[in-house]
Amino acid sequence: MGLWTPLVYLGLVLLIHSLISAVQFISTHGPISLPADIAFECIIGCLISAFSYVKMTAEGEWKQISIAKAYSNLTWGRVENRPSFAHFNHRAKSIFSDKAPNNNRK
């Protein structure tokens, strides 16, 4: 799971909690400025969740866009591989296996 996924959830929990706290505060006191603790919790939750999500999504996921570097380790087998060319009952296994009942080699 890594470190960043729990931090994303933690940030979202802080954000939602600040939202609910703001609803309760505004419903009792009217549309006035929010107290510092709710504002601080909202900002911290926002920054934690945003930073953790970027780290979780982008860290180590960037790919080289130059064709020479992007496909430098592409083998011929990977290039010509396609679903219609896959063999699931290749007879070489039974022909050249010593344990096969229909082995023709004596």
Place this chain on the structure above:
Amino acid sequence: MLGEQPQASSDNVYAQDKIAHNENIIYKCRAFGAVVFGILAGVFGLTSLWGLLVYVISSIVISIFLFATLPKLSIDGLFTSWMSILTGGFVQGAMTYVLVWTLAYDIVYIFF
């Protein structure tokens, strides 16, 4: 021009699927940033240009976070220009931001 031979150079030949992969990462991060900053703007009760300012700030913050994840803090080989990181997904993120901002503001200041 007719008759001209195309210049053979591997320096400017890019893999489109890799470019799309990198831009998709930027788009997802900017969309998530739009959601969380939209909630923040709604909780704080921001309206009109203040909300737009918060979205611009969120876009800059997400760009800084994305820059911090780059290997060797450089775009060499990953993007064709800096504009991809700075403005990638800006309009789509703005739509998400306005949606969440409006919803959060209504929840806090109007519905209850």
